[in-house]
Amino acid sequence: MTLAEKTIAYEREELLTGCQAVAQAVRLADVDVIAAYPIRPYTEVMDNLSRIIADGQLDAEYIVADSEHSQFEIVKHASSVGARAFAGSSGTGWMYGFEALVVTATDRLPVLFLVGNRALDDPGAFGVEHNDALAIRDMGWLLCWATTAQEALEHVLIGYRVAEDPRVRMPMALALDGAFLTHSQHMVRVPAAETVRRFLPPFDLGDRRLHPDNPISIAPQVNEDWVMELRRQNWEAARRARRVIEQAYREFNELFGERYGTPFFDEYMTDDAEVVLVGLGTVAMPARTAVRRLREHGHRVGYVNLRWFRPFPGPELRASLARFRAVGVIDRDFAHGSPDDGGVLLHEVRSCLYPLPERPQVLNFLTGLGGRDISIDDVTSMYEQTLAAGRGRALEPAVRWIGVREEAARGVPEERRP
Amino acid sequence: MIKRVEINYRGIYQKTLARRIGSDLVLIASRLGKVAFSNGRYSDAPERDGIPCKYFVFVSPDLPEEELEAECGAKLDIDVADVSIVLDDTMVKGVEPWAWHGVRPINEKVSADGCLLVVTRREPTQLLAFIAAKPHPYRLATLEGDASLSGLWVFKDDLTHERVLGAVAAVDPGIVTIDAVADYLADEGREPRRAEAARTAHAATVQRIRPVAPDAGISWTYAIPELPAWDAFGEGVAVPGVERRSELGPGGQARNAGFPRGTTKTERPVVRFDLCTRCTLCWLECPDGCFDPTADEYYDVAYAYCTGCGKCAAVCPVKECIVMVDELRFEDTASPWAAYRRDPAAYLAWAEGKKGPERRSYAHITGTGVEVRPAPAVRARRTRKEVATR
Numbered sequence: 001m002t003l004a005e006k007t008i009a010y011e012r013e014e015l016l017t018g019c020q021a022v023a024q025a026v027r028l029a030d031v032d033v034i035a036a037y038p039i040r041p042y043t044e045v046m047d048n049l050s051r052i053i054a055d056g057q058l059d060a061e062y063i064v065a066d067s068e069h070s071q072f073e074i075v076k077h078a079s080s081v082g083a084r085a086f087a088g089s090s091g092t093g094w095m096y097g098f099e100a101l102v103v104t105a106t107d108r109l110p111v112l113f114l115v116g117n118r119a120l121d122d123p124g125a126f127g128v129e130h131n132d133a134l135a136i137r138d139m140g141w142l143l144c145w146a147t148t149a150q151e152a153l154e155h156v157l158i159g160y161r162v163a164e165d166p167r168v169r170m171p172m173a174l175a176l177d178g179a180f181l182t183h184s185q186h187m188v189r190v191p192a193a194e195t196v197r198r199f200l201p202p203f204d205l206g207d208r209r210l211h212p213d214n215p216i217s218i219a220p221q222v223n224e225d226w227v228m229e230l231r232r233q234n235w236e237a238a239r240r241a242r243r244v245i246e247q248a249y250r251e252f253n254e255l256f257g258e259r260y261g262t263p264f265f266d267e268y269m270t271d272d273a274e275v276v277l278v279g280l281g282t283v284a285m286p287a288r289t290a291v292r293r294l295r296e297h298g299h300r301v302g303y304v305n306l307r308w309f310r311p312f313p314g315p316e317l318r319a320s321l322a323r324f325r326a327v328g329v330i331d332r333d334f335a336h337g338s339p340d341d342g343g344v345l346l347h348e349v350r351s352c353l354y355p356l357p358e359r360p361q362v363l364n365f366l367t368g369l370g371g372r373d374i375s376i377d378d379v380t381s382m383y384e385q386t387l388a389a390g391r392g393r394a395l396e397p398a399v400r401w402i403g404v405r406e407e408a409a410r411g412v413p414e415e416r417r418p
Numbered sequence: 419m420i421k422r423v424e425i426n427y428r429g430i431y432q433k434t435l436a437r438r439i440g441s442d443l444v445l446i447a448s449r450l451g452k453v454a455f456s457n458g459r460y461s462d463a464p465e466r467d468g469i470p471c472k473y474f475v476f477v478s479p480d481l482p483e484e485e486l487e488a489e490c491g492a493k494l495d496i497d498v499a500d501v502s503i504v505l506d507d508t509m510v511k512g513v514e515p516w517a518w519h520g521v522r523p524i525n526e527k528v529s530a531d532g533c534l535l536v537v538t539r540r541e542p543t544q545l546l547a548f549i550a551a552k553p554h555p556y557r558l559a560t561l562e563g564d565a566s567l568s569g570l571w572v573f574k575d576d577l578t579h580e581r582v583l584g585a586v587a588a589v590d591p592g593i594v595t596i597d598a599v600a601d602y603l604a605d606e607g608r609e610p611r612r613a614e615a616a617r618t619a620h621a622a623t624v625q626r627i628r629p630v631a632p633d634a635g636i637s638w639t640y641a642i643p644e645l646p647a648w649d650a651f652g653e654g655v656a657v658p659g660v661e662r663r664s665e666l667g668p669g670g671q672a673r674n675a676g677f678p679r680g681t682t683k684t685e686r687p688v689v690r691f692d693l694c695t696r697c698t699l700c701w702l703e704c705p706d707g708c709f710d711p712t713a714d715e716y717y718d719v720a721y722a723y724c725t726g727c728g729k730c731a732a733v734c735p736v737k738e739c740i741v742m743v744d745e746l747r748f749e750d751t752a753s754p755w756a757a758y759r760r761d762p763a764a765y766l767a768w769a770e771g772k773k774g775p776e777r778r779s780y781a782h783i784t785g786t787g788v789e790v791r792p793a794p795a796v797r798a799r800r801t802r803k804e805v806a807t808r
Contacts, residue, residue: 288488
């Protein structure tokens with residue numbers, strides 16, 4: 001008898017937005033301390049959590065902070081005394097609390113944060129862009145994207161499980177595309193609390209728990225005497241996280257049914273593919289639809305939906321992408337002045353491919369910035385360009401803008417105008 | 419096959435109502451074995467008082483969820499709607515959610531054979547006097563009722579939500595059927611009056627669907643500003659400001675023609691210039707700077723820019739001098755001061771005609787609704803000798 005046969009994995013189906021799904025997961029994770037400060041699109045998470053607590057469905061401290069910086073410091077300190085803590089933010093709010101985010105990672109406190117991806121002001125914009133969450137990529141955080149409300153719910157649970165593992169103990173950022181995921185209502189299966197408890201044991205910080213009975217001092221001034229060794233420890237933790245993530249998915253699949261094939265990324269119709277696109281977040285929806293339609297016309301294309309950005313699945317992604325003639329990397333972010341002026345994901349993927357003796361051609365598409373939609377036609381065009389590159393044609397430029405108004409090509413179709 | 423529903427609602431007051439209607443359509447369609455989801459137009463700012471916003475519902479009997487999501491969910495707006503619901507009938511005068519959108523006709527997205535479903539107490543012909551002509555036929559249905567505030571939790575539940583569900587089943591049973599709506603509303607724990615309200619609204623709406631012929635309605639021109647390409651505007655997020663201009667008379671103050679915001683209003687201030695004491699309060703207090711000083715020291719109203727907040731009427735110290743009046747009683751945004759100057763007696767008669775015999779005031783106490791009183795008697799004053807220039 002397997003574990004799944006002994007348990008009820010999902011107890012009911014509810015209509016939930018991405019934000020509401022995250023709030024339900026925080027309830028299921030039995031979080032102890034929540035700190036809140038509003039910024040769209042994250043706000044709906046804190047709204048729903050306050051209601052869940054008011055309705056008596058969750059017993060947690062709910063602290064409304066005076067800013068994101070305080071909000072993030074509150075959960076950091078709560079975590080240090082052994083509380084399972086949750087916070088979230090978006091865009092510039094997330095950036096405002098950045099100092100607290102960095103120390104949370106250095107202090108190895110496994111708080112879970114929801115990042116509702118939002119363009120960084122200025123200029124004012126509510127829509128999705130990934131630079132907010134990506135800014136944390138070098139700071140010792142776990143960073144992962146969900147593409148559906150169901151995945152969002154489940155990755156709060158997987159996130160705590162990985163973050164709190166004694167081999168890891170790193171903060172976790174779960175990113176959801178603003179609007180397209182945070183504010184879209186879908187039918188979501190809500191796991192049974194009993195099964196969640198089996199998957200996610202109580203948080204135990206062990207001998208690092210700050211308590212009068214356990215006198216310790218966290219983060220004193222150490223200067224050059226200790227910093228490098230601390231960095232090495234955190235480097236090792238990020239390396240160890242990969243195996244912990246794999247184990248977490250294995251056990252999640254055992255308890256909740258075969259939800260996830262591979263932990264770090266999903267492949268769609270890649271078996272015989274000539275070229276693939278790689279992307280993060282909800283662009284998977286138009287991309288997979290474009291794949292199905294292009295295949296009806298005989299084009300061998302596939303899609304790789306990258307889920308975990310930190311730790312980056314270097315060997316796994318390298319092995320996967322080595323099979324294709326060309327790879328198009330979709331960046332819903334920017335990295336101005338970077339090598340070839342491509343996006344953040346381009347550099348990660350290209351660097352990951354470098355050790356291969358024979359590398360696929362790599363193109364980069366900068367698109368969907370500031371919340372602009374990425375249509376099925378946009379993705380189809382990216383596939384056509386990547387197919388051409390795979391056949392050795394039209395390799396330059398390596399970095400291409402999709403869906404930007406350009407004076408030179410001013411024939412913008414009317415339906416695409418804002 | 420995809421059915422697309424849009425719910426046009428007014429910001430903050432109807433936000434929850436629109437979302438509840440959207441959620442329930444998804445849940446009912448799901449019970450019918452269809453795939454469905456809903457979302458709001460994310461670029462809207464529905465917390466803003468009175469702003470026209472949209473909520474969407476997408477239903478398919480045959481597409482997998484991801485395909486439906488790719489077609490509809492990864493987009494900010496829809497191209498066509500099978501049903502466009504209008505929860506506040508003053509929105510038939512057009513909707514402008516943000517700058518650079520233009521004032522769009524309320525039926526812009528309605529498909530051929532689609533249906534515009536308006537909650538109103540007016541007759542279809544009265545509504546069509548404001549609605550743009552379309553090149554193709556469509557249907558217009560009316561559901562009798564007021565612009566509901568029930569979605570704001572401090573207001574009374576008035577069953578608009580259930581009645582709209584019934585009406586949607588009447589105008590397009592391919593989205594949800596009335597039996598499915600009623601079954602859903604009759605589920606355990608709910609009062610029977612909810613399902614009854616939906617059934618009654620369904621029966622009434624079936625009788626109130628009328629075809630609209632191509633070209634029926636008014637000629638409507640709206641300019642969607644063509645936004646500049648990246649290589650055609652200045653750097654550093656610096657956009658040209660509104661050129662400063664401050665002259666006397668109608669339109670004398672410079673305003674942002676790219677975002678007049680006039681479709682935010684449900685009522686507009688009607689001014690009795692003969693009663694005006696020239697105290698300046700309306701001009702000082704208007705949050706949107708809609709009053710233009712005139713050479714004879716009155717204040718003209720730029721109605722295209724007025725958001726109908728009612729502050730001018732609230733601060734005006736003179737009884738009956740500024741009164742807020744239902745926006746659907748007006749055909750245009752022409753200068754009231756110019757009309758008064760042309761023919762004072764005719765203007766005053768027109769203004770009183772628009773104001774009508776009743777005055778409405780909105781409750782400050784939860785659930786007590788709208789108070790309607792007879793208009794107080796005010797003697798017409800003689801038009802003072804005007805100062806042409808000073």
